[in-house]
Amino acid sequence: MSTIINVVKDFPTVRLVLIGNGNEYSHFKKFVRKKNITNVLFTGKLTWDNVLPYYQYSSVLFAKLEANYCSAIPSKLFEYLSTGLPIIYSGEGAATKLLEQFDHVQLIQTNDEQGLREAILKMQNVPVSISYENRLHIYRKY
Numbered sequence: 001m002s003t004i005i006n007v008v009k010d011f012p013t014v015r016l017v018l019i020g021n022g023n024e025y026s027h028f029k030k031f032v033r034k035k036n037i038t039n040v041l042f043t044g045k046l047t048w049d050n051v052l053p054y055y056q057y058s059s060v061l062f063a064k065l066e067a068n069y070c071s072a073i074p075s076k077l078f079e080y081l082s083t084g085l086p087i088i089y090s091g092e093g094a095a096t097k098l099l100e101q102f103d104h105v106q107l108i109q110t111n112d113e114q115g116l117r118e119a120i121l122k123m124q125n126v127p128v129s130i131s132y133e134n135r136l137h138i139y140r141k142y
Contacts, residue, residue: 002028003090004062007116014120016062017054021045045081053085059128060120065091067110072114073098082138088119103131 008016021044032040061080065072070093077095080087086104099105108115
């Protein structure tokens with residue numbers, strides 16, 4: 001997650017909201033506070049009902065999977081795809097193969113800061129649109 005924080009801090013018009021309290025939650029929170037990064041927010045762990053409004057007000061969703069999990073497809077990706085929102089995915093392997101089937105997905109290599117910068121720039125220059133095709137594909141197939 002440090003890759004996205006390092007990149008987003010250079011985009012003052014981008015607001016990154018990190019939901020959850022994973023293993024490195026405290027570390028990242030301290031890092032953001034120490035570096036005085038003002039466009040990264042932490043919600044901590046939320047119930048499902050409290051996550052939904054964040055999806056409603058998001059313009060892009062981000063997911064990352066480390067290379068040692070290249071055979072995994074996180075259920076979070078199906079959740080993201082069902083929103084129809086654009087997705088930036090950092091990773092390789094099975095999840096990438098799944099995401100290649102969908103519209104409005106930017107795929108980058110794990111920890112590729114330059115690729116992430118380019119993906120954010122590309123997404124900033126495109127109006128937010130919901131992919132109803134992605135939603136329908138998830139509904140029909142998954």
